[in-house]
């Protein structure tokens with residue numbers, strides 16, 4: 001179990017329903033992460049919301065089944081791999097779209113192309129969000145395209161070479177001896193504050 005940094009910040013792990021802790025109605029932050037960067041962003045959003053007095057439940061959808069019920073709002077985050085968000089996440093959002101569309105919602109998408117210096121490339125990242133939302137039928141109030149990271153040290157040799165080639169094409173770092181983070185944390189915090197404005201003041 002991850003250490004609880006604040007009584008309002010719950011990191012749900014293991015089997016069972018999400019947001020099942022005794023606390024005021026939380027905001028669900030559900031994410032799918034493969035290399036850890038989307039998880040890092042999800043937890044940062046959680047910390048920011050908690051700092052605003054809003055209870056949150058941060059759930060790793062790859063580890064735990066979760067239903068977006070009994071919550072005040074929902075943030076969903078996922079990374080782009082091989083030009084798409086995952087089919088599993090697409091199925092989860094599609095399955096719950098009625099509930100999601102009835103709540104204040106935000107979707108953040110983590111990719112390398114979002115880090116590009118070229119506006120045209122960053123447009124691709126935004127296009128992937130549009131495609132995901134069109135395919136799932138979810139209409140969140142807020143979206144954020146945010147740059148992720150290159151975790152060269154955790155990739156196997158084949159993936160390392162592949163990612164270095166992709167990075168070279170998009171002007172990213174090609175030094176595979178270390179990891180590179182591109183996330184704009186100020187933009188992440190801004191997204192959290194915009195979500196707070198959509199969700200409304202903390203429950204009394």
Ligand SMILES: Cc1cc2nc3c(=O)[nH]c(=O)nc-3n(C[C@H](O)[C@H](O)[C@H](O)COP(=O)(O)O)c2cc1C
Pocket residue numbers: 032033034035036037038039079080081082083084110111112113114147148149150151159
């Ligand atoms: C196998 C793999 C495929 C990827 N494909 C893309 C891609 O098509 N477009 C892109 O912009 N970024 C791509 N990325 C970069 C990821 O979106 C980026 O590393 C992100 O930070 C990963 O988030 P995560 O650590 O939460 O999984 C890929 C990364 C990996 C490891």
